[in-house]
Amino acid sequence: MEKLASKLAGIKTVAIAGHVRPDGDCIGSCMGLYLYLKENELDIKCDVYLETAKEGFSYIKNLEEAKQEYDSQAEYDLLILLDVSSPDRIGVAGEALKTAKKTICLDHHISNHGFADENLIEPEMSSASELLFHLLEEEKITKDVAEAIYTGIASDTGVFKYSCTSPETMRVVAKLMEKGIDFSSIIDQSFYEKSYVQNQILGRCLMESIQVLDKKCIIGCLRKRDLDFYGVGPKELDGIVEQLRLTRGVEVAVFIYETKTQEFKVSLRSKSKVDVNKIASYFSGGGHVRAAGCTMQGSIYDVMNNLLKQIEKEIKEKMQ
Ligand SMILES: [Mn+2]
Known part of the structure; x- marks a missing residue:
């Protein structure tokens, strides 16, 4: 699969956005990409938009930097949407679909008809997070990025048990584990933990x-x-x-x-x-x-x- 880096030539500003009522895959893929770009593409100014930061995901690095309101003055060279199956499902950054110079959508919903300038839709993949993994250079994926991507895959596969979990999903998961993530704690916090009430x-x-x-x-x-x-x-x-x-x-x-x-x-x-x-x-x-x-x-x-x-x-x- 062609890496994301090839699409970033000449790009100075990027907005990353997910869907309304973000779930684990949406948060994991958006934050994974955000952290990856911040760590590896130092010339690019990057913002991430997530409607709400659900409790339970606070271990994801820099989650507090996610913007919950769109700045209508903002201008982006590129908008990257993750896990968004249709334009009406874009959360807070919906406006950017019209104003960004270029738009890319990375998704795994079979119902996605391809509404962005460039669409990478892989319905065979468990999650947008699994797709994102293939677009990044493996050696540049740090532990922080791996934690976010792992969260997304664990979430959309119901902790690796739904039928969307493929052998390839598990190969990706293995590579994420090799980055030294605390997978037991991630699964507890993002999936199983409940509040007392x-x-x-x-x-x-x-x-x-x-x-x-x-x-x-x-x-x-x-x-x-x-x-x-x-x-x-x-x-x-x-x-x-x-x-x-x-x-x-x-x-x-x-x-x-x-x-x-x-x-x-x-x-x-x-x-x-x-x-x-x-x-x-x-x-x-x-x-x-x-x-x-x-x-x-x-x-x-x-x-x-x-x-x-x-x-x-x-x-x-x-x-x-
Ligand atoms: Mn998903």
Whole structure:
């Protein structure tokens, strides 16, 4: 693969940007590239834009330098977008797509149609971070850069277990490990660690969960009053549905939380057979075969009844 350096001739200013509500891959790839350019391209002035710096990623060097607001006076020779699948998903630096002299997009989403001047889209790769690795010169990747890229790969592969993890992903990961990174601590901090209240609300939801449909389906539900009691928002409910899914014998996991009176957000996961995208789509939501979601109106009893009818239909169809 042609290295990024070949695209930097004559470039004096670079803006790096990711997508709205940045995840681990977005933060890891943006910061990895930012640190790499700062360390190796001393003539280039570089800014990185990330909407929010999520808690848990504070070990990434210079993360505090990421800008959360776009300076409309700024002019860049080059805008590099990472993990951004469409123009409307560019976070704070959306304006730069029009004003930068040249734009490059590095991405791995199959849905990316190529909206930048130059587009490097590799849907076979686990993450934008894995793609970025191939564009950098390996010997110039320092431990700090390796930590950021490793974070991105670990995040998008669900710590190397999702089907997007390839043997090539693991070869890249091996090279990052050789840079001396503390991979155990990175995985703990960026992926598994929860705040105390997050653990409390997870426990509460698991404790009150119920198994239905011959124990093939598990449902966990949190009401608005529970969320208010613990003082948690939707962002802090990540991972609950995944824990429900890991219940032995369960095929479909459902996590429901109340957003306002008579309105519920529903997350669906399946293990190996049921197409939860089909179920979510029935209720005007969507997602993937094994992970999908929708918003539903009505009382909690209506929501559960309507959902369970569709889940039962799918389970009967796929599991008999
Ligand atoms: Mn990604």
